[in-house]
Amino acid sequence: MDQTRRQLLTGITVVGAGALLVGCRNPGNSGGATNKENKQSEQADEAAAEISAAEDLMREHGILRRVLVVYRESAAKLRQDPNSVPLDALEKAAQLFRAFGEDYHEKKLEEAFVFPGVKKRPSATSVYVDVLTAQHVRGREITDYLLAVTAADKIPATKTEPFIGALESFARMYEHHAAVEDTIIFPAWKEAIGSQELDEASAKFEELEEEMFGEDGFDAALRRIAEIEESLGLANLGMFTAPAPAR
Numbered sequence: 001m002d003q004t005r006r007q008l009l010t011g012i013t014v015v016g017a018g019a020l021l022v023g024c025r026n027p028g029n030s031g032g033a034t035n036k037e038n039k040q041s042e043q044a045d046e047a048a049a050e051i052s053a054a055e056d057l058m059r060e061h062g063i064l065r066r067v068l069v070v071y072r073e074s075a076a077k078l079r080q081d082p083n084s085v086p087l088d089a090l091e092k093a094a095q096l097f098r099a100f101g102e103d104y105h106e107k108k109l110e111e112a113f114v115f116p117g118v119k120k121r122p123s124a125t126s127v128y129v130d131v132l133t134a135q136h137v138r139g140r141e142i143t144d145y146l147l148a149v150t151a152a153d154k155i156p157a158t159k160t161e162p163f164i165g166a167l168e169s170f171a172r173m174y175e176h177h178a179a180v181e182d183t184i185i186f187p188a189w190k191e192a193i194g195s196q197e198l199d200e201a202s203a204k205f206e207e208l209e210e211e212m213f214g215e216d217g218f219d220a221a222l223r224r225i226a227e228i229e230e231s232l233g234l235a236n237l238g239m240f241t242a243p244a245p246a247r
């Protein structure tokens with residue numbers, strides 16, 4: 001447990017997890033968060049106490065999707081110039097995906113609760129579960145690879161293209177994976193287990209999150225991805241606004 005929490009919370013600095021959390025709450029250390037933003041974050045903390053298991057899973061997908069954007073944008077930059085992306089930022093992104101996405105969201109929640117719940121009732125939906133499980137396994141293989149490559153200072157020339165390919169194919173796979181879970185699997189799970197079991201699962205998910213990451217695992221992950229985006233020049237949402245179409 002401690003190991004997983006460390007993976008999520010460390011890396012930006014070598015200070016302990018607690019100190020990092022304090023640092024992230026300090027506007028001076030988090031890229032200029034305003035009092036208004038801090039208040040919004042506190043309100044988000046309160047709202048978090050009330051969210052259901054399905055919402056919980058979906059907002060976790062939000063963190064993971066932001067890692068996918070980091071992967072895809074980095075792949076495009078690397079293709080232009082193999083030295084244009086700091087590897088340590090990509091390593092931190094892969095560590096976040098490993099700790100929050102694979103070790104927690106996939107293993108502790110989906111594979112332990114959601115998938116077995118959906119499979120209990122054989123239907124057209126339950127056939128998705130085998131594919132989704134295989135994609136979890138493939139994703140972990142790719143994350144192992146990304147962590148191995150990014151541990152070095154530089155990507156060897158012969159490995160640049162396979163590395164870019166791995167970033168892109170991971171993003172392509174997981175984008176659709178999460179979308180299918182959001183739109184098909186989670187609704188089917190909610191229907192299969194009923195409201196009482198869903199309430200129990202909601203409480204259990206919160207307990208597991210706290211057990212793995214401490215009190216505010218989601219918020220820590222959110223701060224983490226924001227720091228990674230900042231370090232890669234991807235923090236400005238407006239930069240993603242599409243250009244007007246040519247007339």
Ligand SMILES: [Fe+2]
Binds near residue numbers: 110132136
């Ligand atoms: Fe999944």
Ligand SMILES: [Fe+2]
Binds near residue numbers: 105178181
């Ligand atoms: Fe998922």
